[in-house]
Amino acid sequence: MKLVTFANQDGQRLGALVEDQLLDLAAANPVPAFASMQALIDAGPQAWDAARATIGKADASALRALADVSILAPLPQPVRLRDCSLMLEHMEIVLEQMARRAAAEEGDPEAAYDRLIASGKYHLNPTFKKQCVYYNADHTSVSGTGVDILWPSYSDYIDFELEWACVIGRPARDVSRERAREHIFGYTILNDWSARDVQMPLMYTMNGPGEGKDFPGSWGLGPCIATPDEMEDPYDLVMTATINGEQWTRGNTGSMYHKFEDAIAQFSREKTILPGEVLGSGTVLGGCGFELGRSLSAGDTVELEVEKIGILRNRVVRAH
Structure with missing residues (x-):
């Protein structure tokens, strides 16, 4: 379905x-x-x-x-929305880009970049591979397909993130990884809209992205929830991001380091995951402008597609 x-x-x-x-x-x-x-x-x-x-x-x-x-949006206000870091290749490239940007402010950018990388500050924290890391997203700021995303006035760096998500269908408590898929109702596309110029300084406070990912409509879901019977293998689906008709990204759901089953097993330890909760995958490799050294402009149309699910399409606009 x-x-x-x-x-x-x-x-x-x-x-x-x-x-x-x-x-x-x-x-x-x-x-x-x-x-x-x-x-x-x-x-x-x-x-x-x-x-x-x-x-x-x-x-x-x-x-x-x-x-x-x-x-x-298929769930206009999910019971809960967690954005997880289950795809790690993207994060490694983002850290390199952050080091490049920091080094660009130095007199010798290449030497500064080598120094920053050698410091280990821009290496992926080993915790991301040991467990499923997540943060709670604003489940009251969900948008669907076909609507304009009004970009906040306090940001000038417009970006998207190509993700997908699972929707919990049955209560899950102390679920084994082997039984975890039984608790998935279906899958949808997730666009983690990101005000990069706001997000990046906030990340250094160690308190999360804050307003950089928390504004009206900043969590795109849709266009549908595809139930598991719609796909032979959920971990072999093509993912693309197309901006104004130009494909920027092509990836695959199989590139996840941790699977949704890992997250369900971990999050249900001594706690119940409720029907209607949404677990985001994190961003696929190449799935955002920051990673590619690009950004969006007002008026751009963003189409995120995941095979067997559909296309989540939005236009970014500025307030007049």
Whole structure:
């Protein structure tokens, strides 16, 4: 299933993508579990099977043209949103870029760069390989596909991050890695919008990115949640970032150092992970402008695509 949250004249509703149309699930089968994406997730596997059966019938009276609805973030306000560092190649390149930028301010940039790298300050902390590291993202600042991202006035470095995410479907407590996949409801695309000129100074405070990743719409999710049956192997999906029609990034979900199953097993130790929680992967190699030595401009259209899931498309704008 490719499940979406959409809006029409009747408000927010739960739908499923059926070829080039959308099936209004509650219109096709008005049961409580189809009231919203969170209601469906909470209702459990029997309700998920019922959704599949309803989609299979695809009642013509409940089909809607995509042009007649607005696709929202599949979970407009997740129960919780953690952005994890499960992809580490990106981080190693970012650290090198940070050293380059710091060295550029010195009289002999190359010598300064060599000195900074030799200091070990810009090496990846070994903790990232020992365990799944994360920070709590603002689950109230989620945006969906097709909407403009209004860039904050206090930032001049506009950037994106190409990630994907899993959505928890069943409560998980003290789950083994071997059973962890049973708790995944589905997968979606995540765009970790980043105000780099705000984020970088804050990172040196050792308190996280703060307002550099915390502004209205700064966490893009969508366009759908694809359930596991949509893909043969979730860790072999092509990931691309295309800016104004130019492909900047091409990667693969299989490049994760830690898998979502590792994160679920770790985070559920002596604690319950709840249905509707979202775990971000971290950024794929080459998946942001900072890593590539580039940045976005107002008016740019960013398309993040993950095979078998779809395209998360947004335009960046400035306030007038």
